[in-house]
Amino acid sequence: MTTAVRVRGLAKRYGDVQAVGGIDLDIRAGEVFAILGPNGAGKSTTVEILEGYRRRDAGEVSVLGTDPGRPTREWRSRIGVVLQTANDVAEATVRETIRHFAGYYPNPADPDEVIERVGLTDKAGKRIRQLSGGQRRRMDVALGVIGNPELLFLDEPTTGFDPEARRRFWELIQDLAHQGTTIVLTTHYLDEAEALANRVAVVARGRIVAEGTPATLGGRATAKATVHWAGGSEETDTPTKTVLELSRRFDGEIPELAVIRPSLEDIYLRLIEG
Amino acid sequence: MTEIAAPRAATAAPARMPSTLRVGLSRAALETRMFFREKDAVLFTFSFPIILLMIFGSIFSDQMEGTGLSVSQLYVAGLIGSATMTGFQNLGIGIAMDREDGTLKRLAGTPMPPAAYFIGKALNTLLVSFLQVAILLAIGVAMFDLELPSAASSWLTFAWVFVLGVLGSSLLGVAVSSLPRSGKSAAAVITMPFVVLQFISGVFIPLSQLPDTLARIASFFPLKWMCQGFRSVFLGDAGATLELAKSYELGRVALVLGAWLVGGLVLCLTTFRWKGRRDG
Numbered sequence: 025m026t027t028a029v030r031v032r033g034l035a036k037r038y039g040d041v042q043a044v045g046g047i048d049l050d051i052r053a054g055e056v057f058a059i060l061g062p063n064g065a066g067k068s069t070t071v072e073i074l075e076g077y078r079r080r081d082a083g084e085v086s087v088l089g090t091d092p093g094r095p096t097r098e099w100r101s102r103i104g105v106v107l108q109t110a111n112d113v114a115e116a117t118v119r120e121t122i123r124h125f126a127g128y129y130p131n132p133a134d135p136d137e138v139i140e141r142v143g144l145t146d147k148a149g150k151r152i153r154q155l156s157g158g159q160r161r162r163m164d165v166a167l168g169v170i171g172n173p174e175l176l177f178l179d180e181p182t183t184g185f186d187p188e189a190r191r192r193f194w195e196l197i198q199d200l201a202h203q204g205t206t207i208v209l210t211t212h213y214l215d216e217a218e219a220l221a222n223r224v225a226v227v228a229r230g231r232i233v234a235e236g237t238p239a240t241l242g243g244r245a246t247a248k249a250t251v252h253w254a255g256g257s258e259e260t261d262t263p264t265k266t267v268l269e270l271s272r273r274f275d276g277e278i279p280e281l282a283v284i285r286p287s288l289e290d291i292y293l294r295l296i297e298g
Numbered sequence: 299m300t301e302i303a304a305p306r307a308a309t310a311a312p313a314r315m316p317s318t319l320r321v322g323l324s325r326a327a328l329e330t331r332m333f334f335r336e337k338d339a340v341l342f343t344f345s346f347p348i349i350l351l352m353i354f355g356s357i358f359s360d361q362m363e364g365t366g367l368s369v370s371q372l373y374v375a376g377l378i379g380s381a382t383m384t385g386f387q388n389l390g391i392g393i394a395m396d397r398e399d400g401t402l403k404r405l406a407g408t409p410m411p412p413a414a415y416f417i418g419k420a421l422n423t424l425l426v427s428f429l430q431v432a433i434l435l436a437i438g439v440a441m442f443d444l445e446l447p448s449a450a451s452s453w454l455t456f457a458w459v460f461v462l463g464v465l466g467s468s469l470l471g472v473a474v475s476s477l478p479r480s481g482k483s484a485a486a487v488i489t490m491p492f493v494v495l496q497f498i499s500g501v502f503i504p505l506s507q508l509p510d511t512l513a514r515i516a517s518f519f520p521l522k523w524m525c526q527g528f529r530s531v532f533l534g535d536a537g538a539t540l541e542l543a544k545s546y547e548l549g550r551v552a553l554v555l556g557a558w559l560v561g562g563l564v565l566c567l568t569t570f571r572w573k574g575r576r577d578g
Binding site for chain 2: 055100116120
């Protein structure tokens, strides 16, 4: 497997604040990698350094084999960036804007196909000002992928979406991932990371505090389970044994039995508090 | 969770990047299209100099002693100078807005060559200024006895004063767009110096009626020289006696406008920010 993004010892300060304090990352080509973390944890700073927007103070960074501190047009044409918020090109229509941006790239995708893929075919002739928040975000993704990027950055793409719009957006991202686009996603929605990402890194206080698949993150798969029943509860590494014992004690059905494993949210909250 | 797909293969033959000029022309087309869609802004941009001309032209309709020229003709030349400098205001405010609404940040994330953005702005400004000037000329001729020069040399002067003036003031607009702290404050920050400059540069009040100090301050800025150049085109030799220097000093006009063009370019290259102040 080739590496799309390689980061070693990345650091960035703003005045007295150490926004990023020594981050290492390896993102493989073709995977969906989520960076989770609370606001102000350093995830946007990290991603903006990878995108070539910000300079780093220290560390080695390679994105598609290029140092993003020295971005070239060729390199830019191989990555796609979907920013957090934008209200630009309000007076142009969806189709005009996507066609215009296609003209920046050496190998653009077909504008109408991209509009179709993000589900804006009905709105193609509408001014961008008239789009809803969710449609506007789809438009941002369309602009991110119009150049046929090998690597796509999405910065908190579904903030402010209603549940249905979020579900449809996930399908769009999964669709892109199936076509082989490497995707780096920041989010503070855990269900989003769980639904989309092959691997997750949790960033807190400028460092990575855990990294792994959503299922095993922070020892989730092997963490103690809690067995609840009427009259008691117990934290245990061996919940099956506890249930068998309880079953014997109650002689059959255990009243109000529940076996609970920590959710990704429990693990996450523990990680970022730690 | 999504299955890891085979990574997308890099395209076999590296295709050529689109040329800066082509992308610049495409930006100019998009900017122009968006400009004309903001109907209210278009209406006010074009009607502002027209209304000023109508007001000043009808208040001051007397003749100027010994020249056979009317004051309103002076205003036509001055307002054309002012229209030539709209780029200062339009770009100063427009780019501050582009910085605020995410346009610049988005563009910085694409392979668009930065020069293409400025080519787009410059061409759009040339077009808008040209239309303003054409409308002013039409009204000047139709209502205020403005005589269009017949000599080719006058039109040549007009062309170089116009192009140097638009480009120089556009570059200055690009440079000052970095001053406002936000897009919202831009209109206030940029409009004030522009209005002051108009008052001291002979657009509304002839330079001969200004205190020496103000006239001297104005001579450091391009607007005074642009107006002077346009007076040479539209008032002709008869009006030269009204100038402070008793001549239109066209050589000096070219020198000052040329210097602003170079200075503006240097200022842009050294101070331009793709990011807003709040983006760090």
